[in-house]
Amino acid sequence: xxxxGWGNFPKRTTQLTAPRTEAEVAAQIAEGRAVARGNGRSYxxxxxxxxxxLDMRGFDRMLSFNAATGQLVxxxxxxxxxxxxxxxxxxxxxxxxxGTKLITLGGAIAADVHGKNHHVEGSFRACVDWIDLMGxxxxxxxxxxxxxxxxxxxxxxxxxxxxxxxxxAIRLRSVKSGWIRQTMIPAANLDxxxxxxxxxxxxxxxxxxxxxxxxxxxxxxxLVMLGEHAEPGEVPPRYRATPFKAPRRRKKxxxxxxxxxxxxxxxxxxFNALYFWNGSRQEGQQIVDWDxxxxxxxxxxxxxxxxxxxxxxxxxxxxxxxxAREGLHRLMSAISESGQASFLSVLKRFGPQDSPxxxxxxxxxxxxxxxxxxxxxxxxxxxxxITLDHGGRFYLAKDSRVPADTFTxxxxxxxxxxxWRRENGLADAFASAQSERLHL
Amino acid sequence: MxxxxxxxxxxxxxxxxxxxxxxxxxxPIQLAAxxxxxxxxxxxxxxxxxxxxxxxxxxxxxxVAGHAAFIDGLPALPGIAICAVGTMGxxxxxEKDPARAVxxxxxxxxGPAILFGVLAERFVNRGSGTLVGISxxxxxxxxxxxYVYGSAKAGFTAFLSGxxxxxxxxxxxxxxxxxxxxxTAMTAHLDxxxxxxxxPDEVAGAIVKAVKKQRNIxxxxxxxxxxxxxxxxxxxxxxxxxxx
Numbered sequence: 001x002x003x004x005g006w007g008n009f010p011k012r013t014t015q016l017t018a019p020r021t022e023a024e025v026a027a028q029i030a031e032g033r034a035v036a037r038g039n040g041r042s043y044x045x046x047x048x049x050x051x052x053x054l055d056m057r058g059f060d061r062m063l064s065f066n067a068a069t070g071q072l073v074x075x076x077x078x079x080x081x082x083x084x085x086x087x088x089x090x091x092x093x094x095x096x097x098x099g100t101k102l103i104t105l106g107g108a109i110a111a112d113v114h115g116k117n118h119h120v121e122g123s124f125r126a127c128v129d130w131i132d133l134m135g136x137x138x139x140x141x142x143x144x145x146x147x148x149x150x151x152x153x154x155x156x157x158x159x160x161x162x163x164x165x166x167x168x169a170i171r172l173r174s175v176k177s178g179w180i181r182q183t184m185i186p187a188a189n190l191d192x193x194x195x196x197x198x199x200x201x202x203x204x205x206x207x208x209x210x211x212x213x214x215x216x217x218x219x220x221x222x223l224v225m226l227g228e229h230a231e232p233g234e235v236p237p238r239y240r241a242t243p244f245k246a247p248r249r250r251k252k253x254x255x256x257x258x259x260x261x262x263x264x265x266x267x268x269x270x271f272n273a274l275y276f277w278n279g280s281r282q283e284g285q286q287i288v289d290w291d292x293x294x295x296x297x298x299x300x301x302x303x304x305x306x307x308x309x310x311x312x313x314x315x316x317x318x319x320x321x322x323x324a325r326e327g328l329h330r331l332m333s334a335i336s337e338s339g340q341a342s343f344l345s346v347l348k349r350f351g352p353q354d355s356p357x358x359x360x361x362x363x364x365x366x367x368x369x370x371x372x373x374x375x376x377x378x379x380x381x382x383x384x385x386i387t388l389d390h391g392g393r394f395y396l397a398k399d400s401r402v403p404a405d406t407f408t409x410x411x412x413x414x415x416x417x418x419x420w421r422r423e424n425g426l427a428d429a430f431a432s433a434q435s436e437r438l439h440l
Numbered sequence: 441m442x443x444x445x446x447x448x449x450x451x452x453x454x455x456x457x458x459x460x461x462x463x464x465x466x467x468p469i470q471l472a473a474x475x476x477x478x479x480x481x482x483x484x485x486x487x488x489x490x491x492x493x494x495x496x497x498x499x500x501x502x503x504v505a506g507h508a509a510f511i512d513g514l515p516a517l518p519g520i521a522i523c524a525v526g527t528m529g530x531x532x533x534x535e536k537d538p539a540r541a542v543x544x545x546x547x548x549x550x551g552p553a554i555l556f557g558v559l560a561e562r563f564v565n566r567g568s569g570t571l572v573g574i575s576x577x578x579x580x581x582x583x584x585x586x587y588v589y590g591s592a593k594a595g596f597t598a599f600l601s602g603x604x605x606x607x608x609x610x611x612x613x614x615x616x617x618x619x620x621x622x623x624t625a626m627t628a629h630l631d632x633x634x635x636x637x638x639x640p641d642e643v644a645g646a647i648v649k650a651v652k653k654q655r656n657i658x659x660x661x662x663x664x665x666x667x668x669x670x671x672x673x674x675x676x677x678x679x680x681x682x683x684x
Binding site: 017058062063065082086 | 489490
């Protein structure tokens with residue numbers, strides 16, 4: 001069947017199965033060129049098997065929880081949203097969460113996702129104690145920081161190309177409420193935004209929405225949002241009796257693929273200006289609920305339909321700290337001059353990262369969505385070149401289009417990863433459309 | 441107070457979703473299936489997610505002689521029993537191989553019906569209880585493409601209807617669930633229309649609501665009521681020439 005990622009592009013033919021037992025998983029692996037798929041939220045072609053795709057959402061059991069250490073043992077198909085549903089009422093929250101909760105734990109490990117606290121606590125890797133991984137022969141290996149450490153290292157951020165993740169142990173964080181004390185800092189331009197990030201390294205959470213349509217002196221104007229878990233006393237009075245319970249948000253489903261003209265430079269510019277103006281009015285501190293703070297887009301199911309039938313692509317790179325300021329200026333100038341403003345653009349300061357193949361590095365990451373039309377596609381090589389010039393690299397979980405030579409030049413670790421896969425007999429058993437495209 | 445909920449045929453996707461939905465409400469859960477010990481991870485899951493007590497029980501729906509002993513072996517008589525037992529098989533094989541047809545007829549009709557008959561007596565003696573039978577829209581009218589399975593479900597639907605009628609004055613309620621297409625392991629190989637296909641969680645939610653509101657017969661997606669009304673209204677001389 002034809003399968004795509006969250007960006008609805010590319011669509012690739014693969015044989016999709018939903019195994020329910022480990023024996024069924026082993027049988028699929030034996031056929032070769034397989035990859036596991038979670039909830040399909042990676043944007044490009046990473047969760048499309050080169051020949052076979054294993055929908056792992058049937059493996060969705062939580063197996064144990066230790067309230068003394070906060071360690072949760074669960075199968076790989078358990079969703080982060082389920083973890084929150086079950087454990088926030090008991091005072092626990094994911095240690096690291098990306099901007100959607102609609103992902104599986106297996107997917108979070110494979111992409112080594114990052115969140116608004118990366119500058120302090122690192123990527124998802126920081127909360128993973130061990131992983132049970134099924135190898136090419138169907139044997140299950142437990143790996144951790146101490147046991148099979150090399151396999152553990154490559155698996156986190158390894159995009160499912162080291163084996164099929166079956167189970168994992170992750171640590172949750174203890175929180176005193178389900179609310180966040182948010183501080184909104186409007187930044188008039190890119191330099192102000194960077195200063196705001198550098199001044200906020202002690203904040204637990206920090207992220208900025210950045211206006212890609214603004215030009216000139218306002219280039220890169222941003223809303224920098226800091227967050228701290230709120231104390232029970234800070235919870236709004238009407239929710240204070242049940243501090244872990246957020247107001248239920250009405251879920252809306254984006255009804256259909258939007259027509260191609262819905263997102264045009266004018267509507268995107270207007271949206272960005274409105275968003276900045278509205279955010280600026282909320283300068284200072286506010287208490288907001290966890291769902292709205294961490295997962296604003298989860299309230300609109302199937303929001304990827306906004307980009308229409310042709311789908312969209314995401315550009316996400318990270319630039320190292322010493323060249324980030326200059327690189328970001330060049331990226332933002334290129335985007336605003338092209339007139340191809342991104343509807344949703346996010347800037348984030350990363351902290352140090354120590355792992356063999358994960359995306360983050362200390363510096364700044366910029367994430368942009370573009371509809372898939374000719375002018376936006378033409379802009380991509382320019383952004384790629386700026387990223388390369390500044391020593392940056394690309395995020396596989398978002399990628400559907402980076403050329404293989406660009407990727408390997410930007411990320412020399414890719415060659416080492418590919419070699420390690422060959423030496424360990426993994427290259428034939430595990431392959432995705434992405435790994436074949438990028439020669440991983 | 442929260443009485444246990446007994447889930448029969450606990451391995452299926454619909455059963456697992458239903459077990460979670462009732463555990464989320466704080467009910468202790470009794471999971472019954474063949475090779476019950478292999479349901480250890482499901483027991484752990486319900487306990488970890490919802491902090492409820494979960495017990496595992498060996499149960500073979502086809503062993504009708506053993507049904508009374510099975511119920512006696514439960515740690516407590518459940519307040520609600522949900523039967524998700526049944527196999528669909530392949531219609532072509534069911535047509536040709538009597539053994540397969542018998543397995544489909546027995547697992548969808550005989551086993552569940554006899555067990556509910558035994559449970560009904562216990563519920564009447566106690567003076568309360570709810571029986572939820574997962575039947576199928578396939579039982580509303582026999583069609584060439586799956587009438588072996590469909591006729592077994594028709595039998596089960598009729599049985600549930602009669603049981604409901606008999607127990608209506610005795611404070612024992614019977615719910616008939618007709619899920620329509622459901623996205624499960626049983627249907628994974630079929631190409632199902634999205635608008636007519638429910639997720640297992642939807643079925644579970646519909647069952648919880650039906651138990652609470654004492655509904656009699658529910659279609660999980662309301663559109664199925666319309667679809668089946670139309671299918672049932674077609675005169676037989678026309679119907680026999682169609683292929684739906």
